Amino acid sequence: xxxxxxxxxxxxxxxxxxxxxxxxxxxxxxxxxxxxxxxxxxxxxxxxxxxxxxxxxxxxxxxxxxxxxxxxxxxxxxxxxxxxxxxxxxxxxxxxxxxxxxxxxxxxxxxxxxxxxxxxxxxxxxxxxxxxxxxxxxxxxxxxxxxxxxxxxxxxxxxxxxxxxxxxxxxxxxxxxxxxxxxxxxxxxxxxxxxxxxxxxxxxxxxxxxxxxxxxxxxxxxxxxxxxxxxxxxxxxxxxxxxxxxxxxxxxxxxxxxxxxxxxxxxxxxxxxxxxxxxxxxxxxxxxxx
Amino acid sequence: xxxxxxxxxxxxxxxxxxxxxxxxxxxxxxxxxxxxxxxxxxxxxxxxxxxxxxxxxxxxxxxxxxxxxxxxxxxxxxxxxxxxxxxxxxxxxxxxxxxxxxxxxxxxxxxxxxxxxxxxxxxxxxxxxxxxxxxxxxxxxxxxxxxxxxxxxxxxxxxxxxxxxxxxxxxxxxxxxxxxxxxxxxxxxxxxxxxxxxxxxxxxxxxxxxxxxxxxxxxxxxxxxxxxxxxxxxxxxxxxxxxxxxxxxxxxxxxxxxxxxxxxxxxxxxxxxxxxxxxxxxxxxxxxxxxxxxxxxxxxxxxxxxxxxxxxxxxx
Numbered sequence: 001x002x003x004x005x006x007x008x009x010x011x012x013x014x015x016x017x018x019x020x021x022x023x024x025x026x027x028x029x030x031x032x033x034x035x036x037x038x039x040x041x042x043x044x045x046x047x048x049x050x051x052x053x054x055x056x057x058x059x060x061x062x063x064x065x066x067x068x069x070x071x072x073x074x075x076x077x078x079x080x081x082x083x084x085x086x087x088x089x090x091x092x093x094x095x096x097x098x099x100x101x102x103x104x105x106x107x108x109x110x111x112x113x114x115x116x117x118x119x120x121x122x123x124x125x126x127x128x129x130x131x132x133x134x135x136x137x138x139x140x141x142x143x144x145x146x147x148x149x150x151x152x153x154x155x156x157x158x159x160x161x162x163x164x165x166x167x168x169x170x171x172x173x174x175x176x177x178x179x180x181x182x183x184x185x186x187x188x189x190x191x192x193x194x195x196x197x198x199x200x201x202x203x204x205x206x207x208x209x210x211x212x213x214x215x216x217x218x219x220x221x222x223x224x225x226x227x228x229x230x231x232x233x234x235x236x237x238x239x240x241x242x243x244x245x246x247x248x249x250x251x252x253x254x255x256x257x258x259x260x261x262x263x264x265x266x267x268x269x270x271x272x273x274x275x276x277x278x279x280x281x282x283x284x285x286x287x288x289x290x
Numbered sequence: 291x292x293x294x295x296x297x298x299x300x301x302x303x304x305x306x307x308x309x310x311x312x313x314x315x316x317x318x319x320x321x322x323x324x325x326x327x328x329x330x331x332x333x334x335x336x337x338x339x340x341x342x343x344x345x346x347x348x349x350x351x352x353x354x355x356x357x358x359x360x361x362x363x364x365x366x367x368x369x370x371x372x373x374x375x376x377x378x379x380x381x382x383x384x385x386x387x388x389x390x391x392x393x394x395x396x397x398x399x400x401x402x403x404x405x406x407x408x409x410x411x412x413x414x415x416x417x418x419x420x421x422x423x424x425x426x427x428x429x430x431x432x433x434x435x436x437x438x439x440x441x442x443x444x445x446x447x448x449x450x451x452x453x454x455x456x457x458x459x460x461x462x463x464x465x466x467x468x469x470x471x472x473x474x475x476x477x478x479x480x481x482x483x484x485x486x487x488x489x490x491x492x493x494x495x496x497x498x499x500x501x502x503x504x505x506x507x508x509x510x511x512x513x514x515x516x517x518x519x520x521x522x523x524x525x526x527x528x529x530x531x532x533x534x535x536x537x538x539x540x541x542x543x544x545x546x547x548x549x550x551x552x553x554x555x556x557x558x559x560x561x562x563x564x565x566x567x568x569x570x571x572x573x574x575x576x577x578x579x580x581x582x583x584x585x586x587x588x589x590x591x592x593x594x595x596x597x598x599x600x601x602x603x604x605x606x
Contacts, residue, residue, distance in 0.1 A: 091589060100578060102531055107578060118567070228401055270406075273401075274391075274402050277394055
């Protein structure tokens with residue numbers, strides 16, 4: 001019986017963990033390139049999902065066109081967030097920049113309420129994968145889809161950051177912005193691109209979570225915060241570790257739900273974050289960046 | 291210090307004057323603004339003096355409110371012990387928490403303290419038999435002081451908030467000019483240099499964090515007495531975020547400007563409450579505009595304004 005419960009926890013934990021992993025990657029990209037903690041990360045997911053929902057209502061979207069639309073709108077939303085937050089306050093104190101992302105989060109949430117209302121909206125599953133059984137572990141279609149989407153995103157992002165000139169420029173800025181600038185890299189462009197990439201990742205996360213939990217105007221902040229927890233768990237150092245941090249968080253949360261009430265589960269998750277922040281070395285002190 | 295205290299006295303006198311003529315319905319709204327202003331002042335001890343961005347205001351405020359209500363229900367005559375006792379508990383809790391968190395940078399400290407706020411709310415929800423859970427608690431006993439009697443009604447809470455703002459403001463100004471304040475400012479400017487000069491960074495920052503926590507707890511006690519009902523929703527991360535946002539807009543380290551920012555911007559935001567579903571969007575826009583205006587003012591971004599205004603003024 002316990003094995004069955006655990007298998008169920010792994011199934012739901014991986015489905016949610018894939019989403020946390022994508023959010024964590026977005027968080028890391030922005031943090032490493034600009035040292036900014038983006039409070040509006042969850043709203044990128046929300047708006048990305050809602051735009052996709054509206055598109056699916058008017059157009060007949062297949063898997064490829066849905067992925068393409070997600071990428072394009074995610075990129076545009078990420079860029080829009082950059083131009084309205086960090087882009088207008090490049091020289092401001094970090095705290096003021098951080099608070100502007102809080103205000104942006106309110107504005108985007110308000111816009112979502114005005115345009116799409118407060119009722120939850122169900123996003124259809126654009127990419128459908130078959131269920132998978134591995135011994136006692138059963139992965140449902142939603143879980144497999146989320147995992148495939150997330151792993152493919154990590155692979156493409158790794159290739160982009162490692163193999164292309166622009167990707168290497170982003171990595172250079174994340175390691176040392178001044179040195180990168182001396183080598184002819186434009187740090188502002190790299191930061192803007194990190195926001196845009198983060199937008200794409202968040203929109204993909206919306207595509208994964210929309211069919212599972214539906215899209216609600218107030219879902220962004222909680223998911224953004226979980227992304228931050230996952231990024232901290234992963235250590236901000238490499239894409240793979242950060243993504244695994246997301247998966248791990250999802251599974252830990254699912255197991256905690258089995259043992260405790262929902263309120264205590266949240267308490268333990270956030271306690272874990274505080275403990276990690278206190279015990280782990282600060283990300284600023286690390287040499288290797290994403 | 292004298293100049294700042296005089297400005298604070300003028301601000302409080304103006305608020306008292308407005309409050310004296312306001313009908314009770316509007317006084318309740320003003321009390322809500324002053325409650326937030328007291329939280330902003332409490333956070334100013336941590337951020338303005340110690341340079342630590344905390345988002346745990348909601349947690350300490352809730353600690354004060356729940357502590358006061360539960361203890362007053364058990365011992366209605368114990369105000370003189372309960373109020374300072376709960377404030378002292380909040381002080382020690384905040385000081386104790388601040389030590390391990392001290393090494394975190396601005397953003398990470400903000401996130402860690404935000405988690406403390408969420409932990410508090412979830413604990414209140416989990417221990418429903420004591421706290422009432424999501425249903426909240428009715429405040430059945432008001433605090434009572436010798437000579438003054440029961441602190442009941444909007445006028446009494448208004449007076450209590452003004453007194454606490456005055457007391458907190460005076461302590462803030464006095465502390466900044468003291469040895470402790472200078473040590474805190476040194477930690478804020480360059481924590482490594484401050485440590486090498488022999489300043490006990492953990493100790494001094496724990497004191498500022500503790501004082502901030504204690505004033506937030508006092509604000510929570512007055513809020514509970516003022517609204518007559520407490521629930522976890524009143525102390526969630528919205529309160530912490532708003533508190534930090536207003537302090538950043540007003541300018542951390544300044545005494546009167548953040549308080550003024552709270553009262554004016556909150557009044558403006560309340561004015562837009564009738565917009566229905568557009569309210570959140572307008573809130574965000576107001577706060578973003580205030581943040582951007584502050585940034586442009588600091589960086590000379592408004593330099594074009596005189597050029598724009600001068601020809602028009604000449605024509606007039």
